[in-house]
Amino acid sequence: MTASQPRAGLLAPREALPGRSRRMSVPGKHFVLGTPLEPPFPEGLELALFGMGCFWGAERRMWQAPGVFSTSVGYAAGVTPNPTYEEVCTGLTGHAEVVRVVFDPVRLSYGALLALFWEGHDPTQGMRQGGDVGTQYRSGIYACTPAQYEAALASRDRYQERLLAAGLGRITSEIENAPDFYYAEDYHQQYLAKNPAGYCGHGGTGVSCPIAPGV
Numbered sequence: 114m115t116a117s118q119p120r121a122g123l124l125a126p127r128e129a130l131p132g133r134s135r136r137m138s139v140p141g142k143h144f145v146l147g148t149p150l151e152p153p154f155p156e157g158l159e160l161a162l163f164g165m166g167c168f169w170g171a172e173r174r175m176w177q178a179p180g181v182f183s184t185s186v187g188y189a190a191g192v193t194p195n196p197t198y199e200e201v202c203t204g205l206t207g208h209a210e211v212v213r214v215v216f217d218p219v220r221l222s223y224g225a226l227l228a229l230f231w232e233g234h235d236p237t238q239g240m241r242q243g244g245d246v247g248t249q250y251r252s253g254i255y256a257c258t259p260a261q262y263e264a265a266l267a268s269r270d271r272y273q274e275r276l277l278a279a280g281l282g283r284i285t286s287e288i289e290n291a292p293d294f295y296y297a298e299d300y301h302q303q304y305l306a307k308n309p310a311g312y313c314g315h316g317g318t319g320v321s322c323p324i325a326p327g328v
Contacts, residue, residue: 137197164212166315169301172186178229201249237283
């Protein structure tokens with residue numbers, strides 16, 4: 114974690130729940146896009162992984178972008194293998210709620226996804242996002258390639274300048290190489306498409322990201 118913010122407030126690995134070896138079962142197809150949630154994915158597509166607070170709204174924001182092939186929600190950057198939602202909510206797994214994006218880099222650049230990430234939530238709030246409080250709601254970029262990692266750092270520095278100019282605080286988002294991703298339960302996948310009146314606490318800061326969309 115040489116480039117991320119300190120993960121103060123997270124439990125030590127020895128304190129984590131034990132978890133299980135069995136993977137979570139997920140639907141065969143994306144509820145909105147009709148594409149697979151699990152690999153293998155078509156050749157030429159890339160993965161991206163983001164934590165933006167509650168994963169319901171984060172996933173909807175991502176699946177709406179042209180060039181996104183599939184999305185799924187789950188848990189990452191923790192300790193407990195194959196955790197359940199109830200376990201993650203205790204704070205005793207160390208995980209963040211995340212959205213995994215499968216995208217076509219010819220149609221949608223990683224820079225455009227970073228812009229969606231920064232503008233889609235408030236990355237200055239630490240272990241919370243709006244009214245959602247807890248370590249599972251922390252902000253994070255989990256890079257799947259070295260190029261993504263460098264792009265994430267550069268975007269953070271540029272967006273920080275914009276936030277400070279707007280009178281807002283320091284970015285608390287962690288930036289790490291992609292850890293293990295564990296799928297969330299079936300009912301969480303594409304939740305806001307299945308429940309249009311469901312809760313979504315994403316509002317952003319109102320500050321635009323200076324990265325060119327590149328779509």
